[in-house]
Amino acid sequence: MKIEATHKRALTGNDITVPAQGEKGEVITDVNSQLDEFTLADDELSPASESYQREFPQAGDAGPGMNHKLIITVTTTDAKTHTAAKIWVDAT
Numbered sequence: 001m002k003i004e005a006t007h008k009r010a011l012t013g014n015d016i017t018v019p020a021q022g023e024k025g026e027v028i029t030d031v032n033s034q035l036d037e038f039t040l041a042d043d044e045l046s047p048a049s050e051s052y053q054r055e056f057p058q059a060g061d062a063g064p065g066m067n068h069k070l071i072i073t074v075t076t077t078d079a080k081t082h083t084a085a086k087i088w089v090d091a092t
Contacts, residue, residue, distance in 0.1 A: 001082035009090060011058070013057075022051065026077075030042070065092055
């Protein structure tokens with residue numbers, strides 16, 4: 001599973017992009033996205049899909065020196081979970 005979330009500070013909050021791409025026959029059934037311990041989305045894919053992408057414009061709070069943790073958890077048809085984390089601090 002390839003998960004490469006990106007973020008960019010927005011006027012308010014952060015613009016976040018969450019892409020996931022199955023590899024070697026992996027098929028995605030569920031994607032859970034959390035920012036700073038709050039759920040942004042819990043997407044159940046029906047039908048299941050080999051890829052996923054979702055945009056979260058102006059998500060959460062942002063400000064000089066604020067710490068952030070983005071956790072993406074992807075579940076596949078074989079009930080395996082794949083998790084990616086991105087941690088950053090807003091520029092001052």
